[in-house]
Amino acid sequence: MPQPSKRKGKRAPTLADVGLKAGVSAMAVSAVLNGSNSSVRISEETQERIRKAAAELRYRPNIAARALVNRRMNTIGTLIVLDGLELNHYFLEVFNGIIAGAAQHNQNVTVFTLRTWSEAREQLERAFDGRIDGMILIAPILEEEFTNGMSADMPCVSLHSNVGIEGVVNLESDEEKGAYDMVSLMVAKGHRRIMHLAGPKGLLGAERRISGYKRALADAGIELDETLLKSMAYSDEHARNVMKKWLQENPRDALPEAIFCANDQMALGCVEALLSEGIRVPEDVSVAGFDDTLVARVTVPPLTTVRQPLREMGVEAVSLLLKRIEGNEDDSVGKTNSIVFPTELVVRKSVVER
Amino acid sequence: MPQPSKRKGKRAPTLADVGLKAGVSAMAVSAVLNGSNSSVRISEETQERIRKAAAELRYRPNIAARALVNRRMNTIGTLIVLDGLELNHYFLEVFNGIIAGAAQHNQNVTVFTLRTWSEAREQLERAFDGRIDGMILIAPILEEEFTNGMSADMPCVSLHSNVGIEGVVNLESDEEKGAYDMVSLMVAKGHRRIMHLAGPKGLLGAERRISGYKRALADAGIELDETLLKSMAYSDEHARNVMKKWLQENPRDALPEAIFCANDQMALGCVEALLSEGIRVPEDVSVAGFDDTLVARVTVPPLTTVRQPLREMGVEAVSLLLKRIEGNEDDSVGKTNSIVFPTELVVRKSVVER
DNA sequence: CTGAAAGCGCTTACAG
DNA sequence: CTGAAAGCGCTTACAG
Numbered sequence: 033m034p035q036p037s038k039r040k041g042k043r044a045p046t047l048a049d050v051g052l053k054a055g056v057s058a059m060a061v062s063a064v065l066n067g068s069n070s071s072v073r074i075s076e077e078t079q080e081r082i083r084k085a086a087a088e089l090r091y092r093p094n095i096a097a098r099a100l101v102n103r104r105m106n107t108i109g110t111l112i113v114l115d116g117l118e119l120n121h122y123f124l125e126v127f128n129g130i131i132a133g134a135a136q137h138n139q140n141v142t143v144f145t146l147r148t149w150s151e152a153r154e155q156l157e158r159a160f161d162g163r164i165d166g167m168i169l170i171a172p173i174l175e176e177e178f179t180n181g182m183s184a185d186m187p188c189v190s191l192h193s194n195v196g197i198e199g200v201v202n203l204e205s206d207e208e209k210g211a212y213d214m215v216s217l218m219v220a221k222g223h224r225r226i227m228h229l230a231g232p233k234g235l236l237g238a239e240r241r242i243s244g245y246k247r248a249l250a251d252a253g254i255e256l257d258e259t260l261l262k263s264m265a266y267s268d269e270h271a272r273n274v275m276k277k278w279l280q281e282n283p284r285d286a287l288p289e290a291i292f293c294a295n296d297q298m299a300l301g302c303v304e305a306l307l308s309e310g311i312r313v314p315e316d317v318s319v320a321g322f323d324d325t326l327v328a329r330v331t332v333p334p335l336t337t338v339r340q341p342l343r344e345m346g347v348e349a350v351s352l353l354l355k356r357i358e359g360n361e362d363d364s365v366g367k368t369n370s371i372v373f374p375t376e377l378v379v380r381k382s383v384v385e386r
Numbered sequence: 387m388p389q390p391s392k393r394k395g396k397r398a399p400t401l402a403d404v405g406l407k408a409g410v411s412a413m414a415v416s417a418v419l420n421g422s423n424s425s426v427r428i429s430e431e432t433q434e435r436i437r438k439a440a441a442e443l444r445y446r447p448n449i450a451a452r453a454l455v456n457r458r459m460n461t462i463g464t465l466i467v468l469d470g471l472e473l474n475h476y477f478l479e480v481f482n483g484i485i486a487g488a489a490q491h492n493q494n495v496t497v498f499t500l501r502t503w504s505e506a507r508e509q510l511e512r513a514f515d516g517r518i519d520g521m522i523l524i525a526p527i528l529e530e531e532f533t534n535g536m537s538a539d540m541p542c543v544s545l546h547s548n549v550g551i552e553g554v555v556n557l558e559s560d561e562e563k564g565a566y567d568m569v570s571l572m573v574a575k576g577h578r579r580i581m582h583l584a585g586p587k588g589l590l591g592a593e594r595r596i597s598g599y600k601r602a603l604a605d606a607g608i609e610l611d612e613t614l615l616k617s618m619a620y621s622d623e624h625a626r627n628v629m630k631k632w633l634q635e636n637p638r639d640a641l642p643e644a645i646f647c648a649n650d651q652m653a654l655g656c657v658e659a660l661l662s663e664g665i666r667v668p669e670d671v672s673v674a675g676f677d678d679t680l681v682a683r684v685t686v687p688p689l690t691t692v693r694q695p696l697r698e699m700g701v702e703a704v705s706l707l708l709k710r711i712e713g714n715e716d717d718s719v720g721k722t723n724s725i726v727f728p729t730e731l732v733v734r735k736s737v738v739e740r
Numbered sequence: 741c742t743g744a745a746a747g748c749g750c751t752t753a754c755a756g
Numbered sequence: 757c758t759g760a761a762a763g764c765g766c767t768t769a770c771a772g
Contacts, residue, residue: 044539046749057759062751073757096459096516097749099450100764107496107517114485121680124478131468131499140517142461142496145485162398162448162765163461163494185398268684300684307686326475330622330654332661332686400765411743416767427741451765454748516749 045089054078054085061086066093099162107140108353109164111155111172114145121297121325122342126170126191129346136347137354149173153182160186166353169193169200173235189353191345194236201352202370203345207237207322210338210375211244211292214320217336217377218290219252222386223318227260227288229271229298238263241294241322260288264298271301279309287317289386296321296328299335299382318383333381341373348373399443408432408439415440420447453516461494462707463518465509465526468499475651475679476696480524480545483700490701491708503527507536514540520707523547523554527589543707545699548590555706556724557699561591561676564692564729565598565646568674571690571731572644573606576740577672581614581642583625583652592617595648595676614642618652625655633663641671643740650675650682653689653736672737687735695727702727 047058047065054061060074064082074082085091099105110130112123134141144159146152149172159167166187173194182188183199193202218226228245231238242261249256262278264270271293279287293299299321303313313319314333321328324339348371401412401419408415414428418436428436439445453459464484466477488495498513500506503526513521520541527548536542537553547556572580582599585592596615603610616632618624625647633641647653653675657667667673668687675682678693702725 044749047751048749058749059751059759063758066751075757078758090511092511092515094454094516094749096450096453097764098751100448100454100749100766101751103764105450105517114482128468131497135499140496140498142494143485144494145489157444157446161446162450163459327681327684330681331684398765401767402765412765413743413767417742420767429741432742448765451748452767454750454765455767457748 044094045091046094047091050082050086050089050091053089054082056082065091066098103162104357105163105165106138107142107164108134108350108357109142109144109159109167110170111144111146111152111159111167112170113147113149121327122295122323123170125323125325125342126346126349129343129348130168130350131346132343133347133350137350139350139354150175153178156182156186156188166357168349168353187353187356189349189356191349192237196369200369201356203349203352203373204237204370205340205345205373206375207240207338207340208244208247210322210340210377211241212248213244213375213377214292214322214336214338215245215248216252217379218292218318218320218383219248219254221290221318221383223290224252224254225257225260225289226254227291228262229274229291229293229302230261230263231266231294233263238266238294245292266295266298268297268301268304271298272305273301275302275305276308279305279311287311290318290320290383292320293322295323296325296335296337299337300327300331303331303382314382314384318386320383324378328378328380331382336380336383337378339376339378341376345373398448399445400448401445404436404440404443404445407443408436410436419445420452457516458711459494459517459519460492461496461518462488462704462711463496463498463513463521464524465498465500465506465513465521466524467501467503475681476649476677477524479679479696480700480703483697483702484522484704485700486697487701487704491704493704493708504529507532510536510540510542520711522703522707541707541710543703543710545703546591550723554723555710557703557706557727558591558724559694559699559727560729561594561692561694562598562601564676564694564731565595566602567598567729567731568646568676568690568692569599569602570606571733572646572672572674572737573602573608575644575672575737577644578606578608579611579614579643580608581645582616583628583645583647583656584615584617585620585648585652587617592620592648599646620649620652622651622655622658625652626659627655629656629659630662633659633665641665644672644674644737646674647676649677650679650689650691653691654681654685657685657736668736668738672740674737678732682732682734685736690734690737691732693730693732695730699727 047061050061051058061082064074064079065086130141144155146155169188169190171192172190176195179197188200190200190202192204215226230242246256262274264274291302293302299319303319306313311317321335321337324337328335328337401415404415405412415436418428418433419440484495498509500509506528523542523544525546526544530549533551542554544554544556546558569580584596600610616628618628645656647656653673657673660667665671675689675691678691682689682691
């Protein structure tokens with residue numbers, strides 16, 4: 033539902049106004065002020081006169097008019113879901129990178145929100161009405177069928193996408209290795225009974241962490257105990273509840289020696305549940321997170337976790353998107369359709385020698 | 387520096403294209419699809435035909451063209467400073483509210499960032515080039531002279547502004563009372579030697595918390611000890627350093643019984659400094675924060691703090707701004723120029739009976 | 741009740 | 757080297 037309703041107040045000065053004042057055509061002003069690749073050559077003194085007139089009138093080019101002819105708004109969109117109206121830390125870090133990247137390239141960024149990813153296609157259609165030049169999909173969970181032909185007239189880039197989308201480069205990190213490294217660290221510290229609080233079933237990222245967990249166990253000759261592998265939503269609340277329930281249902285001597293959580297927020301909930309039963313971290317049980325978001329540094333004890341370079345990924349997403357928009361993509365990117373960033377173990381205090 | 391460069395690909399369908407297909411004029415299509423207040427009446431069946439044609443062509447109105455004639459983009463801007471490239475928790479909560487408010491009113495929000503507030507005026511000039519209809523200034527620190535005539539052709543609303551800006555409504559919360567309540571709580575719990583880690587000198591919000599602190603002390607008949615009042619930047623790092631230094635310079639028996647920090651992040655740094663010297667919170671000393679941001683819930687112990695309704699304030703900022711843009715402001719708002727939200731004590735575990 | 745025209749502010753060919 | 761014209765896609769008066 034559009035809401036056309038004019039802004040009040042006096043008209044802003046236009047190119048013509050400046051031209052009038054400087055005694056030249058609007059076109060000349062355009063050429064001087066927004067000096068494009070045109071072959072126009074205007075004498076230094078006229079240029080000076082034009083600039084002076086523009087300054088005096090406080091002329092600002094109207095971006096909508098320029099966009100209309102250039103078909104370019106110089107603004108990119110970000111699409112995210114606001115689950116439970118909370119922006120999470122993952123988003124905070126990524127967004128930070130996107131903002132920084134956009135600033136570098138003189139682009140603005142506008143934020144589009146979704147309640148669920150099922151609305152994505154519709155929202156995309158609406159967003160691509162000339163107000164943005166491209167979109168960054170943040171951790172989308174899309175149905176294959178929705179993505180058909182999506183990228184055709186809508187330049188997109190995705191971060192941690194759940195599906196491959198034709199024509200859309202996806203940025204991800206080596207989560208399998210991150211998980212493998214973390215669980216291997218736990219093993220090296222003498223833990224053998226290692227629990228994994230995993231992300232939702234079916235999500236690519238969650239599955240990758242699970243497989244890293246399994247591989248590390250296998251490599252250490254530890255048999256997988258299915259009762260120590262729990263899938264749930266990526267939230268501290270879910271982790272807290274699952275962990276509390278587990279503690280009620282199991283005898284104290286069944287307690288795992290270490291718990292690897294699929295993200296930092298979950299680790300938080302896990303620690304809280306443990307604490308509420310009088311179980312200390314890391315004295316009684318080691319706990320690790322994933323992502324290295326803000327919380328990891330401020331918990332007590334500080335979380336041992338796996339860092340994904342989320343901010344850098346945000347920066348890179350912008351620059352890839354811009355290439356896509358301008359139509360000069362790197363061939364390598366076009367082929368692979370996916371770029372993976374390294375993960376890195378961040379050792380703090382929550383995982384200790386057994 | 388503009389970057390005009392055409393987007394590739396085929397032209398999107400226009401009103402004329404739809405009209406052609408439906409056998410009517412572009413104007414008729416416009417009237418049906420974007421049904422404004424025009425007196426146009428079109429027969430039901432023609433309408434149907436038009437809608438069908440639009441759907442088949444996947445017509446989407448071009449927002450830049452519409453904006454050009456309407457002088458309205460239906461997007462609002464937010465202006466913030468990215469200090470040290472970190473978006474903080476304060477921003478996260480406020481931004482969340484802004485997003486939600488904008489969604490309610492069918493507006494988009496675009497984010498403009500500054501390195502320092504001294505760039506604000508210039509950035510505002512650039513932002514108001516037709517791409518946004520209004521701006522929300524988030525915690526601006528402006529010089530009086532910069533604000534002259536600012537609001538004339540740039541509808542703005544501010545949150546926690548440091549100065550009154552003519553024509554700009556400022557949303558704030560009753561920080562003086564919040565601080566007063568917190569310090570009074572400490573007094574009620576038997577503390578008399580109460581330290582205040584304050585925000586930067588000269589900032590309105592910081593000053594208000596200080597005066598609440600002083601008033602509570604006075605009302606309790608406790609004489610102000612200037613050595614227990616320290617001003618610093620609003621960050622955990624500064625609080626940590628100041629507190630560490632204080633601990634080194636003062637004998638252990640000079641330790642305050644309670645410490646009221648000007649925000650949650652500072653409380654965090656304070657707790658860390660204390661902990662690193664073997665001083666336990668809250669057993670040895672009570673600590674309180676301010677803002678009730680995410681961190682307050684996840685520290686150990688959870689922080690007793692003062693809640694400002696940041697999210698609600700974000701929502702309200704949007705709706706006030708929209709009124710301002712549409713030129714139908716409430717008279718009361720125009721007069722007061724400032725709206726104050728209530729603060730609320732949030733009692734958790736970091737402040738205990740002495 | 742419907743359509744042709746003008747115009748929003750800019751830029752890009754194209755003439756002089 | 758400079759200016760007049762056309763057009764980007766839409767909406768708003770204004771004629772029929």
